[in-house]
Amino acid sequence: VQHIGVLTSGGDAPGMNACVRAVVRMAIYRKVKISGIMRGYAGLLAGEMKPMDLGSVGDIIHRGGTLLRTARCKEFYEPEGQERGARRLQEAGIDGLVVIGGDGSFRGAQALMRHGISVIGIPGTIDNDIPGTDYTIGFDTAVNTVLDAINKIRDTATSHDRTNVIEVMGRRAGHIALLSGLAGGAESILVPEVPFDVDVVCARLMRGHNRGKLHSIILVAEGVGSAVELGKQIEQKTGLETRVTILGHIQRGGSPTATDRIWASQMGSRAVDLLLAGKSGLMLGVRRGELVEVALDKAMTERHGLDQELYQLAGILSI
Numbered sequence: 001v002q003h004i005g006v007l008t009s010g011g012d013a014p015g016m017n018a019c020v021r022a023v024v025r026m027a028i029y030r031k032v033k034i035s036g037i038m039r040g041y042a043g044l045l046a047g048e049m050k051p052m053d054l055g056s057v058g059d060i061i062h063r064g065g066t067l068l069r070t071a072r073c074k075e076f077y078e079p080e081g082q083e084r085g086a087r088r089l090q091e092a093g094i095d096g097l098v099v100i101g102g103d104g105s106f107r108g109a110q111a112l113m114r115h116g117i118s119v120i121g122i123p124g125t126i127d128n129d130i131p132g133t134d135y136t137i138g139f140d141t142a143v144n145t146v147l148d149a150i151n152k153i154r155d156t157a158t159s160h161d162r163t164n165v166i167e168v169m170g171r172r173a174g175h176i177a178l179l180s181g182l183a184g185g186a187e188s189i190l191v192p193e194v195p196f197d198v199d200v201v202c203a204r205l206m207r208g209h210n211r212g213k214l215h216s217i218i219l220v221a222e223g224v225g226s227a228v229e230l231g232k233q234i235e236q237k238t239g240l241e242t243r244v245t246i247l248g249h250i251q252r253g254g255s256p257t258a259t260d261r262i263w264a265s266q267m268g269s270r271a272v273d274l275l276l277a278g279k280s281g282l283m284l285g286v287r288r289g290e291l292v293e294v295a296l297d298k299a300m301t302e303r304h305g306l307d308q309e310l311y312q313l314a315g316i317l318s319i
Ligand code: F6P
Pocket: 011, 125, 126, 127, 169, 170, 171, 222, 252
């Protein structure tokens, strides 16, 4: 590989900047040309690329968002768009690409491979919903952001003797809800992977209330459905005053945690070395605490379910 391109694609995630920095700095260290592609595949199609130097990624390791900006690009789902994207890269002399994003972004990357571009994927999404890895960049920061919100909501819930329903992101997955709910001591955690019964949730609530609990936190993953509706049902069934908070996009921003920065740095630099070693079609991931390489097609199809043991533990500890 003579010239590497790097882009961020899909929803942004804290730690993407740390990853871009690692790609750029490792490429320069290895004396290979490196360009940043703006706005994901949308910017690629529009030819928005620029050479990166050491200073271009200075002062970003601690910032949320992505300095390369990002986009969800419909055009790139189509073969014509993909072919045009490959041509743009070839015209710019870019023969290796690092794609930081989620599974939709990796499908685009696979299409580029079919046109002769070497690609390495790096999982970047707060949802942690990529099958081939236990961890995605941004997940740890998002969980900590939610935890901070739970702590604050718990203060006011206690003062008012209220039930608070908190809706968190995660698309169709419940990882953010599970981890932050366990760490935050939520009374119930509702996730799409585990069926639940509102009456059972309410019975638990009443049990806690009757033994003197001054607050209850119910954490709901967005994939479960409307937290507002659920809040109404709970208030009706239990008679307990209930408030609903939808945390929304605050979960996508903020300074990345040390964990996110460290994995992002390792993945970004390893991606460059893989491309220089002639490798392509791989995603970097984490398995049992170790950095691993997974074939891109396997990375998107293998099952990566919710940690059921952890889910059960959260239930036991929150009685
Ligand atoms: O994939 C990250 C994510 O934040 C999901 O948790 C959420 O469902 C979605 O993106 C929100 O998308 P948008 O940024 O388009 O509102």
